[in-house]
Amino acid sequence: MNLFDFCYGLIHWLVDLINNIWYRLGDWLPWWFGDFFTGVGDFARSHGHIAVMAILLEVLIIIIIALINVLNFIWLDRKFMGRMFDFYGPYYVGYRIGGWLQNLADGIKLFVKEIITPAKADKLGFLLAPIIYVGSSFLALATIPLGRQFYIGTNADPLSTGVEASALIAFAFFAIAPFSILIAGWSSNNKYTLIGGMRSAAQMMSYEIPMLLTVASVFLMAGSFGFMGIVDAQHDIWFGIPLFIGLVTFIICLAAEVEIQPFDLPEAEAELVEGWTTEYCGMRFGLFMMTGYLRGYIGGALATALFLGGWHGPAFLPDPIWFLIKAYIVFVLIEWARWSLPRVRVDQILNIGWKRLLPMAILNLMIAVLLKTAGWF
């Protein structure tokens, strides 16, 4: 039973429950009122309506899981940072669950803050930037499966491979964010945000290329553009083992794409006060921050699906749990580098991207071609 099947059954059961009363109302009411009620009941019971409702429910489930993971990630980040820095991290809010409620407290604090738009800002761009940033990042979640049967599907076939080219779609949505950052930096009408936005654009463009080249090697090995095909192809061996160079390149590019510490130039707080988010405050800033962690989660999920065997693991845990464990490990690795390395300079970051990572990505692609030609995959 896949997620669609489950949601379909749930919606069907609910509709039937309501229809028990609804049809009786139709029987009880006089002439065309009764026909109308019966017609609405029939429409609610039709396959099309229930399928649409089931897909919406699936989307809701996936988003809720993602948001819970984001809360976990923020907590894990702070706790891990605290342990590295020789202090406790969040402690008092939610004392019995390790300070987990600190995130919620911070969220409430951001909610009650005033949202200020600078007088000289471009109002439309200033409003649009967080919407694009948050929206595109959530859309990238749409095609990422958490398990063999746990994804946003449209049919109940247990062997269904979901959307064709789903990995391409995820990367396409993942790559929209630089535009919104550029818009945010430009529309704030502030020199720090402008430089931050420009840095972000330059950085993301130059890291997109090695990242997609390593992804291309995975597509080549798996012979598929979809996550299902890629993960199924890793049943015997994870792609991270033969394509280890690719895995390393991918994780470094990921750190640059989600803008965390060694590569967080766009929001380098030492020289550009808070980079492109300088003028944002209140919940708009909160959305940017939360989406930053959401992108960390998406990045971990992508690395897991492409290189670390997705949901494959010993059978004593269900698929999505294995998937999340691996995604968390990738995230913690990135955070480890984040808290123990200084920030790279802007010309150095481009040098790393073009002179180090691009040759590594091409080498990785050649290895993939070699392995594929030799017929081992």
Add this chain to the structure above:
Amino acid sequence: MAEMWINMGPQHPMTHGLWNLRVKVDGETIVDAQPEVGYLHRGIEKLVEGRTYTQVIPITDRLCYGSSLTWSHLYCLTAENLMGVEVPPRAEYIRVAAIEMQRIASHLMWLAAYSTDLGLMLGFLYTMRDREVFIDILQALSGSRLTYNYPRIGGVAHDVPPNFERDTLRACNYMEKKLKEYEDLFEGSKVFMMRNVDVGLLKKEDAMNLGVTGPPLRASGVKYDLRKDMPYSVYPELDFEPVTHPDGDCYARYRVRMDEMYESCKIIRQAVQKMPKGKWRVVAPRNGPVGTGLGRVEDPRGEGVMYIVGDGTDRPYRLKIRSPIFVTVSAAPKMLIGYKMADVVAIMGGLDMCIGETDR
């Protein structure tokens, strides 16, 4: 992108304190720079004129939050020079041990600020944690943690606490172990080296012409340390070497400060072990003579000079303070031009700015 002026400060994470650096950038490259100081002017030189010689000591403490002890020590040296007071040897040794501990604490605070400038929070918390060791000893010695008010004209306020020698030696051993750890943390990191080597070059001639003193000057390869070249207090009797580095970049400044901490540990050890028994304070006259006094010390940030004029009353007629950073910051454009905007934090952080003494 067109060239534009960017204000870094007065409220900006890059400025430790209240000053302004205006940089003109072409894209990311700096083409011009103007440091502006004066936001924290408290009129200390004027305040001094209304207070007796002893009452001035707590005010000179407020000159620098990073190394307050060296400044009150400098004032006492100057006043002793004016009055011709002879300080007992035990007091001299206590002073030397205390100001060297203050130097380590100041350099550690610099390292903490510097690592946050480069984006390394880890370095901040580790160095601030280990700074506490010396702050605790100074607290046991003087009673306070930031502005000590410990030296007096003619000695120090009180004798050392019990177990001072044991605690100090322990702290020095601990510090030398921790310094090795910092070297692993900073120099072992490729990113840190990328951000520091060949950044903010200051040539030997420029450094000397612009009046730069202290670690930035020694990092440019000039062997100039007042503790050796114009010895004061009991420094001639102690065995240490001024640290220099030939490169003149940010890494050299970092290296000089790290090596100075090792040297300071050496000095503290010797001072504590050689400390004679005896009086720690002599009574200084209440009224200063008509005349002038001069004191020069090697502050953690450079050369601090005080010049005092007495007019025969119990209050100084004039106190002139020469702050090292006020002079050093004039070298900022020389160091900044041609580098990237992200290097501003590394270069200006490497100078160890302290605005309290700059604006006075």
